[in-house]
Amino acid sequence: MQTPTTTPRDINPTEDGTALRIVWEDGHESVYLPFDLRMSCPCAGCVDEGSGRRTLTEAMVAPNVYPTAIHYVGRYALQFVWSDGHDTGFYSFDLLRGLCGCEECEMPGPPRRSSQ
Ligand SMILES: [Zn+2]
Ligand SMILES: [Zn+2]
Numbered sequence: 001m002q003t004p005t006t007t008p009r010d011i012n013p014t015e016d017g018t019a020l021r022i023v024w025e026d027g028h029e030s031v032y033l034p035f036d037l038r039m040s041c042p043c044a045g046c047v048d049e050g051s052g053r054r055t056l057t058e059a060m061v062a063p064n065v066y067p068t069a070i071h072y073v074g075r076y077a078l079q080f081v082w083s084d085g086h087d088t089g090f091y092s093f094d095l096l097r098g099l100c101g102c103e104e105c106e107m108p109g110p111p112r113r114s115s116q
Contacts (some may be wrong), residue, residue: 002075006093011070011078020067022096030100034066038082040099041089 004025014021020032038061041047046056062084069081073090081087 002093006097008093008096020070024097028097028100028102028104030097030102030105032096032099032101034082035061035063036099036101037067037080037091038065038084038086040091040095041080041086042091042095043089045086045088 005028007025008022009025010021010023012021013019014031018033020034020037022030022032024030039056039058041056046054048055064083066083067080068083071079071081073079076094077090077092078096079087079090
């Protein structure tokens with residue numbers, strides 16, 4: 001199901017071109033580093049389907065990896081074509097929103113300090 005939270009309004013590189021910014025329908029802005037996105041690839045080549053464990057390691061990804069193309073997959077996901085030729089991952093908007101690393105999203109629940 002699509003909600004404003006998981007509907008991108010705008011997908012563009014950041015001004016300096018080093019990251020990807022998604023502005024969501026609810027006004028939230030997420031900025032993603034290409035390397036982090038590549039490491040989060042959800043395809044069967046990067047995640048073991050049985051165990052759900054990530055088989056992709058940081059050593060397998062070039063630090064300067066970048067998307068050469070970004071395609072919409074229907075209305076629910078993006079497909080990145082990476083500079084290393086990898087293009088089998090469909091990043092659902094749900095997943096992308098969940099990957100947002102901003103302060104607000106990093107902090108689950110009401111803002112309170114926890115010691116974990
Ligand atoms: Zn993958
Ligand atoms: Zn966020």
